[in-house]
Amino acid sequence: MSVRVRFAPSPTGKLHVGSARTALFNWLFAKHHHGTFILRIEDTDQKRSNPAFLDDIYASLKFLGINADEGPLFQSQRMPIYQEHAKQLLDSGKAIQKEGAVMFQISPRQVTFKDLLRGDITTDTTLFESLVLMKSDGTPTYNFACVVDDALMHISHVIRGDDHIANTPKQVILYEALGLPLPVFAHIPLIVGADRARLSKRFGATSVDEYRRVGYLPEAFVNYLALLGWAPGGNRELVPPEELIELFDLAKVRKTAAYFDQKKLDWLNGQYIKQMPVPKLARMLAERLINKGILQPGYDPATLERITAVIQDRLRVLEDIEEEHIFFFQDPPQYQDEAVAKFLRQDGVGKRLLELRTRLEALPQFDTAAIEQTTRAMVAEQQLQSKDLIHPARVAVTGRSVSPPLFDVMAILGKTKVLHRLEYAATKLADTQ
Secondary structure, eight states, X not given: OOOEEEEOOOSSSOOBHHHHHHHHXXXXXXXXXXXXXXXXXXXXXXXXXXXXXXXXXXXXHHHHTOOOSEEEEEGGGOHHHHHHHHHHHHHTTSEEEETTEEEEOOOSOEEEEXXXXXXXEEEEGGGOOXXXXXXXXXOBOHHHHHHHHHHHTTOSEEEEEGGGTTTHHHHHHHHHHHTOOOOEEEEEOOEEOTTSSBOOGGGSOOBHHHHHHHTOOHHHHHHHHHTSSOOOSTXXXXXXXXXXXXXXXXXXXOSSOEEOOHHHHHHHHHHHHXXXXXXXXXXXXXXXXXXXXXXXXXXXXXXXXXXXXXXXXXXXXTTHHHHHOGGGTOSSOOOOHHHIIIIISSTTHHHHHXXXXXXXXXXXXXXXXXXXXXXXXXHHHTTOOHHHHHHHHHHHHXXXXXOSOHHHHHHHHXXXXXXXXXXXIIIIISOOO
């Protein structure tokens, strides 16, 4: 049997992380089996469908590296097909018309279907209130359109969230009534947040777009999504996309809900950033900074690569460059009130910073080694503790109490900026006594 799977989002909101994981599992399954991945847009609800959300679906799938082999196919363009199949059921007496809607007649019985992850699932049809096929406005219901489309598109495996388990018996009945073969069903567990409830906005970002904007790398995000409910074995955590395809086994997907661990995602993304070649990472950061108006298009690539090399191991996400390292691009930097109060408003700090400025100004070569040697010589001569000079100097130069190695930062910023920032902090912010 050739593998044909589909991902069928509705353009009524941004692509949710849970939906993205479903798309990914379908895509990995198709690629592993050299099958076909189909994108179907379930847009029969025209009032709630929005072109902006459709664009978001496309952009999010592209970000994840998920390309459709067929589609997009739009349900809104397939209305005659649903009407034809509804007429078939009306003509056979299996459905009736009631107040303009087409209703399926359900007789009391047991319906059993096989789930690839959970085995046989049996449901009593008396639990169903009714089964509407076509609404009075002429549009199909989810269950009816889904069955017709999956059958006509020759879908071999329906892989979706386990919140759809309740829909499956209803769909099985419709497959049988229409004389259509059943696909293989596999219902994957939902993703839950920190409170073990379904992932919601209460626990931060829920759409792929939000993670993309913050600066998660596609490879890292895909890696993390794949590990939500599935494991490649061998306690492996860093698995690139091509290996995910090779190793993916739907039968090994866990039945229990997958916990979305933000710290784990941050760690994993940081690992991917660390492994990236500096020039490539610098270009990604440049694009981000230019888009935000922080960096001018005519920037110096060599300088940005030096900055990148110094901060690479400290980045969790790309956004950290403007959140934690903006001082490279602002003059003077934004000074943290707490850092100023703790490290600059102490007796004699202003005087020491001016002294350090004078010594650094005299340096013929302003590099990391010379800056460090000069600073430590002053510490020794004045019988200071290192923190009495280096911590205030860090705040003066970066505006922050925590930064990459200070002497590297100063060398990258250059003599002119460093001297200016030392003088500004000493005279405007520090205790000059």
